[in-house]
Amino acid sequence: MKNKKSVQSNIQSGQTSLKKKVMLVFLGGLVGFLNGFFGGGGGMICVPTLEKGLGLDNKRAHATAIAVIFPLSLVSCAIYIFKGAIQSLPLLTVGLGVLAGGIAGSFALKFIPSKTLRIIFAVIMLVGGVRLII
Amino acid sequence: MNIFLQILFGVLGGFFGGLGMGGGTLLIPLLTIFLHFDQQLSQGINLLTFLFMAVFSLYIHSKNNLIVTKNIVYIIIGGVIFSVAGAFLATVLPSIILRKCFGGFLVILAVVEFVKALKKQAN
Numbered sequence: 001m002k003n004k005k006s007v008q009s010n011i012q013s014g015q016t017s018l019k020k021k022v023m024l025v026f027l028g029g030l031v032g033f034l035n036g037f038f039g040g041g042g043g044m045i046c047v048p049t050l051e052k053g054l055g056l057d058n059k060r061a062h063a064t065a066i067a068v069i070f071p072l073s074l075v076s077c078a079i080y081i082f083k084g085a086i087q088s089l090p091l092l093t094v095g096l097g098v099l100a101g102g103i104a105g106s107f108a109l110k111f112i113p114s115k116t117l118r119i120i121f122a123v124i125m126l127v128g129g130v131r132l133i134i
Numbered sequence: 135m136n137i138f139l140q141i142l143f144g145v146l147g148g149f150f151g152g153l154g155m156g157g158g159t160l161l162i163p164l165l166t167i168f169l170h171f172d173q174q175l176s177q178g179i180n181l182l183t184f185l186f187m188a189v190f191s192l193y194i195h196s197k198n199n200l201i202v203t204k205n206i207v208y209i210i211i212g213g214v215i216f217s218v219a220g221a222f223l224a225t226v227l228p229s230i231i232l233r234k235c236f237g238g239f240l241v242i243l244a245v246v247e248f249v250k251a252l253k254k255q256a257n
Contacts, residue, residue, distance in 0.1 A: 025208045025211055027209060027212065032215065036221035037235075038236055040181065063191075063201050068213065079222055080178040083226075086179065087175075090140050090179070102148035105150060105152020106191075118155070121150065121247065122248055124160065125244040131167055133234050
């Protein structure tokens with residue numbers, strides 16, 4: 001019979017090899033850099049990292065990604081504010097919109113076919129991206 | 135008019151964010167292109183609104199037991215360190231350069247999405 005301590009440490013550390021830990025730190029670094037540099041989008045790398053690196057299903061990967069990105073965004077946001085990038089505050093209007101849209105979006109999740117939506121979203125990103133470069 | 139657009143863009147970004155598709159990749163270009171915000175301001179607003187929304191999302195997801203904590207500490211350690219580097223670099227670059235970099239990032243993400251969609255159809 002295993003004692004409680006070793007079982008606990010097993011649960012906490014699992015059989016994660018050093019190589020895997022280093023890989024996770026490295027991928028986390030990539031998520032952090034992109035999220036800080038672009039002020040978002042960390043989830044685009046974080047979700048696949050959680051799926052492939054930690055074997056999470058899509059739903060858990062999405063939820064857990066928010067928990068991972070939260071502290072990263074907190075740090076990035078502090079730097080943006082400290083360096084004076086967020087002086088004027090249209091924050092309240094945009095923020096209110098995001099709140100309303102976010103609630104609507106999480107309810108709509110059940111009713112909207114995700115494939116069609118993904119393609120529409122990709123087209124919007126492409127157009128927006130090109131427009132920003134030009 | 136501007137206030138109306140600010141709310142509208144917020145709703146659109148929040149909606150896609152709520153769907154789990156990355157609201158920031160929509161909100162940031164909308165603010166920069168149509169409202170002529172500094173790229174840094176758009177990105178900063180996105181970070182702030184994300185933090186705000188994340189509190190609610192995390193509360194709901196943790197109630198549904200969807201958050202896995204095992205091993206995520208390694209990702210967070212690497213992430214926090216490089217967040218400092220990324221955010222610092224973003225705030226010292228000229229807005230127009232950052233804007234073009236962000237545009238490139240969006241194009242890459244769009245291409246990845248298309249490839250994924252095509253692969254799924256082939257299967």
